[in-house]
Amino acid sequence: MKICLVGPPLSGKTVLFAALTGMAPAEAAAHGAEPVAVVKVPDDRVDRLAEIYKPKKKIQATIEFSELAGVAAGDGRKTGFSEQFLGKLRTVDALLLVVRAFGDPAVPHPRESVDPVRDLRDAETEFLLSDLAVIEKRFDRLEKEIAAKKSDRDVRELAVLKTCRAHLEAERPLRLLEFKPDEELLIRGYRFLTQKPLIVAVNLDEEDIRREGEVLAPFAGWAEQANTAVIGLSARIEMELRELPNAELKAFLADYGITRPAREKLIAATYRLMGLLSFFTVGQDEVKAWTIRDGTKALAAAGEIHSDIERGFIRAEVVPFSEFIAAGSMAECRTRGTLRLEGKEYQVQDGDIINFRFAV
Ligand SMILES: Nc1nc2c(ncn2[C@@H]2O[C@H](COP(=O)(O)OP(=O)(O)OP(=O)(O)O)[C@@H](O)[C@H]2O)c(=O)[nH]1
Ligand SMILES: [Mg+2]
Known part of the structure; x- marks a missing residue:
């Protein structure tokens, strides 16, 4: 921007x-x-x-x-x-x-x-x-x-x-x-x-x-x-x-x-x-903030990261930042059921932590 x-x-x-x-x-x-x-x-x-x-x-x-x-x-x-x-x-x-x-x-x-x-x-x-x-x-x-x-x-x-x-x-x-x-x-x-x-x-x-x-x-x-x-x-x-x-x-x-x-x-x-919001990708290699426009769907958000992820999109695993902090780990989010599976049409929210599942 x-x-x-x-x-x-x-x-x-x-x-x-x-x-x-x-x-x-x-x-x-x-x-x-x-x-x-x-x-x-x-x-x-x-x-x-x-x-x-x-x-x-x-x-x-x-x-x-x-x-x-x-x-x-x-x-x-x-x-x-x-x-x-x-x-x-x-x-x-x-x-x-x-x-x-x-x-x-x-x-x-x-x-x-x-x-x-x-x-x-x-x-x-x-x-x-x-x-x-x-x-x-x-x-x-x-x-x-x-x-x-x-x-x-x-x-x-x-x-x-x-x-x-x-x-x-x-x-x-x-x-x-x-x-x-x-x-x-x-x-x-x-x-x-x-x-x-x-x-x-x-x-x-x-x-x-x-x-x-x-x-x-x-x-x-x-x-x-x-x-x-x-x-x-x-x-x-x-x-x-x-x-x-x-x-x-x-x-x-x-x-x-x-x-x-x-x-x-x-x-x-x-x-x-500008109607912008941030979602995050996390891991041992990299923690990264991505900027997208409010209203962006999961599929397009995936495309921001890489066109392959958009092309081979299967699912998005999503947890809001606050839920993740409250739980303390992804495993605990899974247990609590706050880690959700979302499809292409999901509208990404500010603070979402997302892991995209894809296959190309
Ligand atoms: N007192 C005061 N002086 C300021 C402030 N901001 C800028 N100045 C002074 O105003 C003068 C011009 O500041 P610049 O930042 O160069 O202004 P500019 O808009 O970039 O100017 P041009 O690029 O020439 O159009 C400088 O001498 C600054 O030190 C401020 O907040 N307070
Ligand atoms: Mg100047």
Whole structure:
């Protein structure tokens, strides 16, 4: 899964990127305009399973973070994106928009005032206009194609695009629309920016961390939106706590009244917005977390591991993580009857420990 940090200049993207990935800001900057890093998803359950199995390898789920500079929102241009920038942004799965709420006279704001809501609105407008431009371009061609040779698929695509266009023209991002699966298929290829889950990171002043609720109040309209999350954090504090030994971390967080590092909040929000869940495979060789979309059936989950397992699928032996921990061993799960046999159609649940039986 790929998440891209975007936002106006000097909003703290690189500092936050460094805090999220553990890469020093200087190192990140040395990657040029587009640093990329793969981050392990913290999950206590994987740690517990690894303690029990003592495997040779412990493999956590990962998320790829990148940073793209280039959204200079609201400087009067209609769309501020270069084609190259857009092309890259369209390939990611979710957008992490960093807006600046910290003052700091040492870092002059590129615009005259600090106004994170304005910056969010402007960035959103840019995304909206870019999606509209994509639709306009396709619209004319589709209409011509339909006039020349009417195909059912084209007619349906045109209808969905019309809905999208009306929605965008009303200044509503596409992530607020719910598409039917067949509609989703028709427009998936466009990779609309406003259809991607949006996580807004409001980069607060260190002093404002304790009054986060107040500073975030104007964002309520976004926080309530579908497929959208708003998270208050201080990129600078997050950076500092990366460097702390574990023993000091708790006291440091308590000092600022922070319950959880923003990194964890961001990753949890991403999973939630993307509708992702984890299942586990366990053994002496390897304990591994797999990430799938909510609603995935056992057969497709098997395919995530290997196409042979999907092809030769016989059965899935499934036990929920909590039941396994309560029982203490697979043998005890069998005795208790909590280890179930499931077929291809079983819908995998978050925390399932699965052993796939297969033959090829
Ligand atoms: N006070 C304060 N300063 C910050 C914070 N986050 C970033 N800064 C400072 O703001 C400046 C810009 O930070 P960057 O992370 O480079 O911002 P950016 O969004 O990556 O900037 P561009 O890549 O140039 O668009 C740096 O001098 C940071 O030290 C913060 O949370 N608090
Ligand atoms: Mg940067």
